[in-house]
Amino acid sequence: MQLEASEIAALIEGKVEGDKTKVVKNAASLENATDSDLSFLANLKYEHLLYKTKAGIVIIADNYSLKENIPAVIIRCSNPYLSFGKILEHFSKSVIKQKKGISANAQINKVELPKDCYIGDFTYISNTATISENVKIFPQVFIGENVKIGPNTIIYPGVKIYDNTIIGADCIIHANAVIGSDGFGFAPLANGSFHKIPQVGNVIIEDNVEVGANTVLDKGTLGATIIKKGSKLDNLIQIAHNVEIGENTVIAAQAGVSGSTKIGKNCMIGGQAGFVGHITIAPFTKINAQSGVSKTVKKEGKALTGSPAFDYIENLRAQAIFKKLPELEKRVSELEKLSDSREKT
CATH class of the missing domain: 3.40.1390.10 (MurE/MurF, N-terminal domain)
Incomplete structure (x- = not known):
């Protein structure tokens, strides 16, 4: 080049x-x-x-x-x-x-592939999958039934794409990501055990999305888990069932989003941030690394930090006070002693 x-x-x-x-x-x-x-x-x-x-x-x-x-x-x-x-x-x-052609070691069943596709060694493509033009699928990828992959998308080695997943155009799915695995749904029983709730939904990834290595996107219990266009997910992220990630939102490594939480467009989320389930995050929200978000964020453009997460500036002020607590405790103790001595006299 x-x-x-x-x-x-x-x-x-x-x-x-x-x-x-x-x-x-x-x-x-x-x-x-x-x-x-x-x-x-x-x-x-x-x-x-x-x-x-x-x-x-x-x-x-x-x-x-x-x-x-x-x-x-x-x-x-x-x-x-x-x-x-x-x-x-x-x-x-x-x-x-430059990568084109279908490996003789790949199993593509009866799928019709455009001439400009690349399919690497030991990749498996199910009979009912649909692969669009100029898709590049690297070795050892699994693609399940009724999966649809849009034009110009790149699937790197070891990715597992479960049944009924829809992936848009110009996406990048990095190595060993898992798309469409079961959501974490179990009903507690009287005897202390848990009954698995079938997960019958799917995952929808819109255009121009990037999914990092070893990231997992669980399918919806009912309906879809949706990653909207332009979003970027780093490595080692857990996205639970029925989560929605808004357009152009970016999430750094090791973050986790619990089931049915909806994150708005153009949010920025730091590494190791965690979200409880069934909350909504307003567009343009910024979440600092290692924050724990436990409540809905209604106002757009807020910056949050801490666990539980609250306003960034207020949190900094609280941290400044926290640093002074030993000194304040000492002063209170001295005042108590002074007060006790005066009472005795």
Whole structure:
């Protein structure tokens, strides 16, 4: 894979300073880059590395003023981090696009597959599954009955997709994710044991969703568990039965969402956050890492932290008071002693 400076600038709507024909073959950090690599500067914490880098091309911000000349070709743009990400996406998609063909070791039964699909070794596709054009399915994937996978979706190795799951276009499902497993539904019996409640719903993943490695999306008890378009789920997340995740919501690793909870659009949820079941989270809510959300959030745009989670600013104030509790306790004890001594006299 090779790109000239002029091609990179066109992809990110940037402006080249230097040799427009300069070619790079890979991408790397400022400190590890060589003359054939593309790099970028977005965080000024790493500014010093810009003047030491051996990168052939560096993407920087429009308004950044160089303190001294550097040998690299410069491409200026409005958002270096996002622009660098677009180039990485261009590199990776070019590699994945090259993957075509159906492995002789795959079991695809009677499914008709478009010519531009890729099916890896030891993948199993059920008879009634529907696979759209340009889908890439890596080795050792299981795809159950009546599963539908939209165009341009990528399914990485070891993913298990249970019956009746619907996955939209341009999705990415990372390794060993499980889509459509049973929800955690058990009725307690008089003798102390539990009776399993059948889970007969499904999972619906809309377009442009990314699901991280080892993440689990349980199917609905009745109806669907829904991940709406543009949402991004990190690794090791548990999404329970009948949960709804709103458009463009992002959830970091090891978070857990209990059954029938509905999270609005454009929410940002930190790692290891937990949600009780049957609550609703308003759009644009921000949940700090390791927070425990136990109540419905009605007002849009709130920031919450702590367990139980409450307003972020109020929580910081509470933490400041909490730090002073030993000192306050000491002062109260001294006042009590002073009061006792005065009463005796």
